[in-house]
Amino acid sequence: MGEQVKPRLEGSRCAVCGTVGYPASANCARCAAPTAEPLTLSTKGMVWAHTVQRFAPKSPPYVVPADGFTPYAVGYVELPEGIRIEAVLDCDDFADLDRAPVRLVAVTPVPRFATLSRLQSEVR
Numbered sequence: 042m043g044e045q046v047k048p049r050l051e052g053s054r055c056a057v058c059g060t061v062g063y064p065a066s067a068n069c070a071r072c073a074a075p076t077a078e079p080l081t082l083s084t085k086g087m088v089w090a091h092t093v094q095r096f097a098p099k100s101p102p103y104v105v106p107a108d109g110f111t112p113y114a115v116g117y118v119e120l121p122e123g124i125r126i127e128a129v130l131d132c133d134d135f136a137d138l139d140r141a142p143v144r145l146v147a148v149t150p151v152p153r154f155a156t157l158s159r160l161q162s163e164v165r
């Protein structure tokens with residue numbers, strides 16, 4: 042096994058009002074001023090809302106996997122910093138996603154989180 046680089050979400054936080062943004066920006070979305078500073082966001086959060094993509098999105102930009110399209114979940118993950126990140130959600134069962142604790146597993150091409158039960162089943 043090679044050395045794995047842990048994925049990180051690089052956001053920003055306003056030095057004046059504390060508003061957290063993602064992706065990182067020098068400008069605060071609330072103050073509309075260049076008052077934001079870089080902030081590495083937590084890699085653990087909780088599913089705030091989700092839905093299941095049951096048909097293949099328009100391609101391009103969607104890239105159909107080599108073994109064909111399979112439904113997948115997308116949603117928002119709420120982080121301790123008080124921001125919700127739109128992400129692909131890996132899980133064993135879509136029914137388990139509601140309020141599920143998740144961990145960041147990738148940041149490219151889009152943020153991707155996995156449920157803790159999914160991560161445990163991958164280790165075995």
Ligand SMILES: [Zn+2]
Pocket residue numbers: 055056057058059060069070071072073076
């Ligand atoms: Zn601000």
